[in-house]
Amino acid sequence: MTKSNTDETEYVLETKDLNIFYGDFMAVTNVNMKVQRNKITAIIGPSGCGKSTLLRAFNRMNELVPSSRIEGEIIFQGQNLYAPEVDPVEVRHRIGMVFQKPNPFPKSIYDNIAWGARIHGFKGDMDELVVYSLKQAALWDEVKDILDQSGLALSGGQQQRLCIARALAVQPEVILMDEPASALDPIATLKIEELMQDLKKNYTIVIVTHNMQQAARASDYTAMMMLDKEGVRTGTVIEFDETNVIFTRPKDKRTEDYVTGRFG
């Protein structure tokens, strides 16, 4: 995968007529959306409408489900991620991911961050990278004295920031977050949201969230997903716009009903 025209491309990720299947079941249909550089793009919608599936398609994580396949294209900096010559390992290096449940490795805090860099052949100063990543994830002050302790000994919110630091350590361009705060209390959630605002200076963030206030507070763009038709369980993006447009003057009636809490 070659880096082409990075400075000129305004959009980091772009989907073209994207359909995602699990076996014969079409989970996500006909998605066309563009993710802007150094912005936070939120994907919202009711449960089971394919938000996570779409997010996982962005770094080819959904391929780990044996029966999954996609139609259409996802363009990352001018390159189709699903072109045959593209290695999914390299995709996941460039497009990192943070999961719903904090999942640090059962290793020390230091190794949690160093492992990813090490497998990608990091040649620089590892200590420096660990410190830098932890500082970026706003965790350094809390763990600087306990770097050799297990990552599992931290609190839930700290674990999630450790996972973010781990994702940052391999220096990705995009970070995908799959409901990163849904397992956390409001204070830890607030810290994650503040962190996202800091991170978007250097990274592009795509976040899936159940929490509409979170999307309204934290994101610049919002994609509203919904099950396409009654009786047909397949999700699609029904509206994609700037966040304040989605939440104040949505064009689609279903979006309006959803964001105003009338259903969903």
Place this chain on the structure above:
Amino acid sequence: MSQPEFNTIQEKPSDFTDNVQARHRSGLIWTLLFQFSTIVGIVALATLLATTINQSSGIVIYEAKVDPSSLAVKGVPLEDQSKEQLMGVLQANLSEGAYNKINRETPFEEQSRDDVYDLVIERIVKYQVAESWLLWESLTNRSEIDQIIAQEYPNNLVRFVIWFNWDFLTSKQSSDPVIAGVRSAFLGSLWTIFITVLFAFPIGVMAAIYLEEYATTDNWFNRLIQTNINNLAGVPSIIYGILGLAIFVRALQPITSGSIFGTVDPTTANGRTILSAGLTLGLLVLPLIIINSQEAIRAVPGSLRNASYGIGATKWQTVWSHVLPNAIPGILTGTILAISRAIGETAPLVVVGASTVILLDPDGPFSKFTTLPIQIYQWTTRPQDEFRFIAAAAIITLLILLLSLNATAVLLRNRFSRRY
């Protein structure tokens, strides 16, 4: 346990019957059944241990073929004689050929005084068991036994013998139960298990990794393999013995006898060796190890795999750095079970050709062999009581060997579990 205050609240008749007591009763019956089952298990285990220990020690009256007092030289009793005097006794009572044969095997200059004394006891005095009692009788019926000794065996050697002792562990096989030991069977078991684990552990774990992490698509071929492995775990062990006989003893004889490596044991010259036995037991426990390792690998949470893939790790890096370290305790538990199974197996080894009598210790994979279960089986079929005593002692040896092997595996497992 009626609760009248509840009834006062209800004005209309209840839709529910008052069955709380009946439900508690049936719960109690089940609890008692569970306790009973546990007690049956404990009683069975206690009986096994008690019989074994009861048989493995007790009072023994010896009868000497040649009275030791008749071997006194110039008034010096046998026990106090010097090495030279004892050699004289040997020379006087053995044929010249037998005496020279001993000297050829281990020259007298190299033997200590105690070695020569043992030789005199073994070759000339030849203690036989005249009468014996089990541990329980020896402890509870002492006065009666003393009476019998005083009346019938006034001049005989009487000892309280614990058959499971150091001499028993370190002596070689013999047709005489008084001096027979378990050393070659013990070493045979160790060698066989060593080969078994060496063969079955890596192959089993690698097969489990492949099946769990790589052959993940649900097609007929993968299902067929999985079904076959599950069924193999249930195949009777004697069938594996026949398989081992056909493949390792017969077809692969040049390898299993060691002739291809030029290290033929002159006493065997065929494939009935430790290597064949170990590989046969390896085949036997392979499905066990595969299935248990698969379970352990499956139990590693998917979130950990996601975390690894999510930062761009390859499948192999994920398996090696995250899946395996977290599955190792479970894999070792499975291996413990497999070792326990293999070490107690008798039937397949009989088919593969375990020797019942071997006079040389096994010293490598190409030796003839016997194992503890074979030895126990062979001794229990003998008519004399004394063989049952040493069989009981051999059972204790087997149990201790089994427990120590398992303890090693448990220690290893705990070490891996505490890594984080």
